[in-house]
Amino acid sequence: MDRRWRTIGVLAGGLFAVNVVARLIIRFGFDGDDAAADRVSLVMFVVIGLALAVVAFRWARRRPLAEWAGDIAVVVVAALALTVLVGPLVVGHNPFAGGxxxxxxxxxxxxxxxxxxxxxxxxxxxxxGLDHRSQQLKRYAEVKAAKPRRVVRR
Structure with a gap:
């Protein structure tokens, strides 16, 4: 259980770090340029989406969806709270300054x-066909095909 929470915390921290890096790039590199800031924000969202795609792919191979979907939800909520409330404070802005x-x-x-x-x-x-359920169905089919057919006497 401890390892599970550590993984969730590290993943949420990683997603928050991506946001902080994007905010720092915008702050120090493109402070007045809104078009460049929008491009950096778009890249940030793409990186966050790709990171979660990789995590979902890896977790789907090892565990059933019902087990890891809650973990992903906790990661997203924690990273979202950090990103929206703490992220602006890191670069010296108010989280509610934009309205x-x-x-x-x-x-x-x-x-x-x-x-x-x-x-x-x-x-x-x-x-x-690499998710947990597909692998279970594949193993079930192999086991059923490996057993010899039973002869029925009448």
């Missing part, structure tokens, strides 16, 4: 990126 529209837009974009990344990772694993 309610900007605040909630960050939340929706983050949920969209993480949701798409997780779904893509899981769907790729399922399409390739």
């Amino acid at each position: 309610a529209g900007t605040f909630f837009a960050q939340i929706w974009l983050y949920l969209l990126a993480t949701g798409l990344g997780t779904m893509i990772g899981y769907l790729v694993a399922t399409a390739l």
Whole structure:
């Protein structure tokens, strides 16, 4: 159990670190350029989505969906809270400075990126037949095919 929470914490911290790096790049590299800041933010969301796609792909191979989906949800909620509330403070801004529209837009974009990344990772694993359930069904079919057919006497 301790290892499970450590993994969740490290993953949430990694997603938050990606956000902090993007905010620092925007702050020091493109402070007045909104178009460049939007591109950096887009790259940040793509990196976060790809990271969760890789995690979902790896976890889908080892554990059933019901086990790891809750872990991903906790990771996303923790990283989202850190990103929206603590991230702006790291670069010296107020989390609510842009208004309610900007605040909630960050939340929706983050949920969209993480949701798409997780779904893509899981769907790729399922399409390739590498997810936990597909492997169980494959093993079941092999066991049933390996047993000799029983002769029925009448």
